[in-house]
Amino acid sequence: MMIPDLSTQYLGMKLKNPLVASAGPLTGELDSLRQLEDAGASAAVLPSLFEEQIEHDEIEIHKFFEFQAFPNAESLNNFPEMPDFDSYGPDDYLEKLRSAKEAVSIPVIGSLNGWSDGGWIRYAEEIEEAGADALELNVYFVPTDPTITAAGVEKQYVDLVAAVRQSISIPLAVKIGPNFSSLPNFAQRLADAGADGLVLFNRYLESDIDLETLEYHPDLVLSNRHEARTPIRWIGILRDQLDISLAATSGVQRADGIIKLLLAGADITMMASILLMKGPEFLGTLLEEVNQWLIEYECASVEQLKGSMSQGNYPNPSALKRANYMRALKNYTPQY
Numbered sequence: 001m002m003i004p005d006l007s008t009q010y011l012g013m014k015l016k017n018p019l020v021a022s023a024g025p026l027t028g029e030l031d032s033l034r035q036l037e038d039a040g041a042s043a044a045v046l047p048s049l050f051e052e053q054i055e056h057d058e059i060e061i062h063k064f065f066e067f068q069a070f071p072n073a074e075s076l077n078n079f080p081e082m083p084d085f086d087s088y089g090p091d092d093y094l095e096k097l098r099s100a101k102e103a104v105s106i107p108v109i110g111s112l113n114g115w116s117d118g119g120w121i122r123y124a125e126e127i128e129e130a131g132a133d134a135l136e137l138n139v140y141f142v143p144t145d146p147t148i149t150a151a152g153v154e155k156q157y158v159d160l161v162a163a164v165r166q167s168i169s170i171p172l173a174v175k176i177g178p179n180f181s182s183l184p185n186f187a188q189r190l191a192d193a194g195a196d197g198l199v200l201f202n203r204y205l206e207s208d209i210d211l212e213t214l215e216y217h218p219d220l221v222l223s224n225r226h227e228a229r230t231p232i233r234w235i236g237i238l239r240d241q242l243d244i245s246l247a248a249t250s251g252v253q254r255a256d257g258i259i260k261l262l263l264a265g266a267d268i269t270m271m272a273s274i275l276l277m278k279g280p281e282f283l284g285t286l287l288e289e290v291n292q293w294l295i296e297y298e299c300a301s302v303e304q305l306k307g308s309m310s311q312g313n314y315p316n317p318s319a320l321k322r323a324n325y326m327r328a329l330k331n332y333t334p335q336y
């Protein structure tokens with residue numbers, strides 16, 4: 001019987017298969033990280049160190065020194081508290097990263113999450129020094145000011161990527177959302193600025209309104225498998241245009257979804273929600289199903305599968321443009 005070669009290249013690393021644990025609570029705890037490795041995960045992305053965590057830590061240090069200088073300064077009592085970040089600062093993050101590197105032998109990818117061009121960027125270097133095999137830079141910004149242009153937002157992303165690229169020598173992946181007016185142009189500029197890979201796509205958590213308290217509150221809803229269609233489409237479109245790694249995230253929940261993302265051109269597929277629902281061992285079930293699929297379809301390797309249905313390799317490239325959309329709307333029949 002043919003034994004398919006599941007290995008795949010990602011960010012210049014040879015991974016043993018395309019199933020990677022995405023940033024989230026399971027990769028942040030050593031026990032579940034080990035369970036993910038045992039289940040077959042080929043790499044893991046640690047939860048992010050957030051710009052806000054770094055800045056809060058620096059504000060706290062500043063506050064301490066101000067307090068020493070002006071012990072009676074009343075304004076210090078009114079200093080805003082950020083209890084969420086009190087117990088987990090950048091030093092804890094770096095310590096966790098070092099422990100993760102000791103606990104598992106798969107590549108460990110650090111993650112930095114921010115937007116502004118402040119001092120938090122220097123933590124990219126710290127993450128490299130702590131032993132990360134690569135860095136995932138998660139850039140997330142919500143423009144609410146009408147004077148901010150789309151071009152200005154994109155420039156900020158590109159400048160950030162260039163600044164982080166300059167400060168580290170490990171591979172750099174950039175995690176972005178899907179909402180850009182011309183994603184192929186933007187993606188190319190991120191690659192030109194030094195991204196070795198793109199992680200497509202970040203999944204934004206929208207606030208909901210609590211009708212009892214009349215407050216906005218973040219309501220974390222896990223993904224569903226249909227959400228993989230957005231990365232399937234865009235990875236299919238981008239695969240032949242970009243000479244960098246592409247990772248798929250959002251809605252990766254079943255073996256068929258993983259196969260589809262590989263066909264579109266993903267180098268790896270990342271999972272968070274499904275493993276939070278079913279446990280780290282479920283990654284092993286998916287890995288076995290992917291392996292079985294390759295055997296059944298006589299596909300010798302993941303490398304052979306990758307991108308074989310990208311836009312450029314598909315006989316009808318317009319399928320990824322408007323045509324299918326119009327056909328789907330015209331042919332829809334009511335369900336009742």
Ligand SMILES: Cc1cc2nc3c(=O)[nH]c(=O)nc-3n(C[C@H](O)[C@H](O)[C@H](O)COP(=O)(O)O)c2cc1C
Pocket residue numbers: 022023024025046047048049111113138175201202203220222223224227249250251252270271272273274276
């Ligand atoms: C509870 C939770 C925590 C997460 N934390 C992070 C994080 O720290 N950094 C990050 O880049 N993504 C984070 N993510 C996003 C996931 O890594 C992933 O990209 C996203 O959930 C989409 O994949 P999924 O459909 O498999 O959940 C988190 C997701 C969840 C559900």
